[in-house]
Amino acid sequence: MITVSGLTKHYGDRIAVHEMSFDxxxxxxxGFVGPNGAGKSTxxxxxxxxxxxxxxxxxxxxxxxxxxxxxARIVGSVLGAHCMHPGRTARNHLRATAALSAISADRIDxxxxxxxxxxxxxxxxxxxxxxxxQRLALAGALLGEPExxxxxxxxxxxxxxxxxxxxxxxxxxxxxxxxxxxxxxxIGELEMFADDLIVVGGGKLLAxxxxxxxxxxxxxxxxxxxPQAAELASLLHRGDIEFDVSHDGLSIRGTTAATVSxxxxxxxxxxxxxxxxxxxLEEVLLEMTSSVTEFASA
Amino acid sequence: MTITTHPTAxxxxxxxxxxxxxxxxxxxxxxxxxxxxxxCEWIKVSTLRSNVTILxxxxxxxxxxxxxLATFVKIDPDTDLPFxxxxxxxxxxxxxxxLAAIVGTLMFTSEAQHGTMAAAVAAQPARWVTVASxxxxxxxxxxxxxxxxxxxxLSGAILGGLAKGDTSGIASTALWGLLLTALAPVLxxxxxxxxxxSAAAVSILLVWAFVLENIARTLIPVSTAxxxxxxxxxxxxxxSSATDTxxxxxxxxxxxxxxxxFGGYAFVLLAIGTILFYRRDTD
Numbered sequence: 001m002i003t004v005s006g007l008t009k010h011y012g013d014r015i016a017v018h019e020m021s022f023d024x025x026x027x028x029x030x031g032f033v034g035p036n037g038a039g040k041s042t043x044x045x046x047x048x049x050x051x052x053x054x055x056x057x058x059x060x061x062x063x064x065x066x067x068x069x070x071x072a073r074i075v076g077s078v079l080g081a082h083c084m085h086p087g088r089t090a091r092n093h094l095r096a097t098a099a100l101s102a103i104s105a106d107r108i109d110x111x112x113x114x115x116x117x118x119x120x121x122x123x124x125x126x127x128x129x130x131x132x133x134q135r136l137a138l139a140g141a142l143l144g145e146p147e148x149x150x151x152x153x154x155x156x157x158x159x160x161x162x163x164x165x166x167x168x169x170x171x172x173x174x175x176x177x178x179x180x181x182x183x184x185x186x187i188g189e190l191e192m193f194a195d196d197l198i199v200v201g202g203g204k205l206l207a208x209x210x211x212x213x214x215x216x217x218x219x220x221x222x223x224x225x226x227p228q229a230a231e232l233a234s235l236l237h238r239g240d241i242e243f244d245v246s247h248d249g250l251s252i253r254g255t256t257a258a259t260v261s262x263x264x265x266x267x268x269x270x271x272x273x274x275x276x277x278x279x280x281l282e283e284v285l286l287e288m289t290s291s292v293t294e295f296a297s298a
Numbered sequence: 299m300t301i302t303t304h305p306t307a308x309x310x311x312x313x314x315x316x317x318x319x320x321x322x323x324x325x326x327x328x329x330x331x332x333x334x335x336x337x338c339e340w341i342k343v344s345t346l347r348s349n350v351t352i353l354x355x356x357x358x359x360x361x362x363x364x365x366x367l368a369t370f371v372k373i374d375p376d377t378d379l380p381f382x383x384x385x386x387x388x389x390x391x392x393x394x395x396x397l398a399a400i401v402g403t404l405m406f407t408s409e410a411q412h413g414t415m416a417a418a419v420a421a422q423p424a425r426w427v428t429v430a431s432x433x434x435x436x437x438x439x440x441x442x443x444x445x446x447x448x449x450x451x452l453s454g455a456i457l458g459g460l461a462k463g464d465t466s467g468i469a470s471t472a473l474w475g476l477l478l479t480a481l482a483p484v485l486x487x488x489x490x491x492x493x494x495x496s497a498a499a500v501s502i503l504l505v506w507a508f509v510l511e512n513i514a515r516t517l518i519p520v521s522t523a524x525x526x527x528x529x530x531x532x533x534x535x536x537x538s539s540a541t542d543t544x545x546x547x548x549x550x551x552x553x554x555x556x557x558x559x560f561g562g563y564a565f566v567l568l569a570i571g572t573i574l575f576y577r578r579d580t581d
Contacts, residue, residue, distance in 0.1 A: 096338050100338035
């Protein structure tokens with residue numbers, strides 16, 4: 001559905017996006033993740049023709065975005081919750097948006113109802129909370145009944161109920177065959193509904209794969225409590241398996257509880273307790289992007 | 299796995315769905331989309347209180363200015379003759395021109411400032427369509443302001459009890475005035491497209507119109523000063539200025555020349571703004 005090919009953008013000497021190439025499939029929710037300054041917003045702006053790439057292009061069904069006829073009917077985008085005049089009412093904001101793409105005015109009430117802003121239709125956007133502005137921005141993206149949704153941090157400012165509504169809406173959109181491409185810093189949230197991930201860092205593509213494949217990159221840890229820790233440690237050392245020694249046992253990395261328990265059984269080592277923990281998607285992504293994080297916390 | 303990565307652009311292959319046919323736009327489609335773009339611009343202009351307020355203020359200013367001149371000033375200090383309806387009705391058009399230029403400026407800068415330009419460019423990638431529709435609506439809005447301002451000016455002069463005076467030139471003066479108020483927002487639009495910042499664009503426009511150009515007129519030769527943009531605007535209206543001298547009056551251009559000159563400024567600024575609009579990334 002979406003093909004991003006060799007997208008490159010420099011700002012002076014700074015590389016914002018470098019040779020970014022990936023495909024986004026229809027009927028799935030694809031998360032776009034990476035640390036601050038990774039090039040997510042620049043990439044998304046290039047995907048809708050707002051930023052001119054130095055090289056590369058983005059195609060929708062083989063057609064570059066800037067060549068699409070009535071692009072709002074193919075791609076609905078939200079690239080910020082502030083893309084509305086504060087002095088204009090929600091309804092008038094959508095009237096202008098609909099008029100530009102020759103979309104029937106009947107859609108306005110439909111999308112206002114869809115995003116839950118029907119009662120605020122005649123309020124000025126300047127009086128809206130961040131969450132309400134996000135909903136209005138999403139309403140604008142949905143006006144043309146597009147096949148593709150490109151959303152940059154759409155859950156910013158939404159309350160828990162709003163986040164759940166957004167998650168369900170995007171999942172339903174994808175289930176109907178739509179393409180959802182969504183950037184978010186809320187990795188835990190994204191893990192709940194994204195099917196695939198595009199991981200970027202330092203302006204480069206780090207991975208493009210399913211969420212389960214990303215999760216599989218994380219090495220699980222097996223924690224073992226045993227009175228024979230020294231004997232088990234010796235066996236692990238001989239097997240070249242990484243581990244740390246704690247006060248009452250071992251933390252073993254890169255293996256499974258089944259493997260460790262079999263090893264202990266074979267060598268008659270008494271195990272008091274054994275537990276396996278897998279890293280979260282957030283932990284895996286932090287690990288993946290740690291070397292390219294531009295603005296790391298102390 | 300549904301996502302594949304491509305190390306280089308040449309390795310990428312677009313996904314062509316056999317069931318989806320996406321249409322590409324042509325120049326003809328762009329031209330055909332002008333009515334929808336005009337409709338969109340009209341909604342944007344007419345749904346902001348600031349524009350409605352400016353439009354409502356225009357005749358009020360016209361009435362007030364003419365009435366004050368008729369009631370309190372009475373005598374034209376430049377000619378020492380009493381004011382009359384035939385000349386007074388146009389006086390407020392100068393202020394209308396400045397207000398119209400501000401409206402034109404804000405038509406672009408407020409969109410850049412509030413991010414709505416990004417949505418407009420995403421929905422209409424043919425940027426010339428956006429420029430054409432903004433220019434048309436801006437000129438139309440300026441024309442409406444000019445008509446209302448002149449009606450106000452005429453009403454104020456009559457209400458103030460001024461004599462009719464020589465009315466033979468009213469029609470042509472009014473038409474030149476309307477040309478000016480239609481061109482002023484186009485000039486403002488060009489300034490806005492170049493600067494993209496509301497406060498900066500409006501400040502520069504006002505300081506230029508009310509301060510810098512008046513200073514310049516006193517510093518540079520009359521033969522050069524007559525080519526300044528707001529000197530041309532004053533010339534279109536056939537109005538005298540406090541800084542006029544016998545030399546400047548003798549060197550004055552005709553209303554037609556002034557119209558071409560002011561229009562030239564407006565369209566050169568618009569052309570520069572359009573080139574920048576194409577070249578710059580949209581915020």
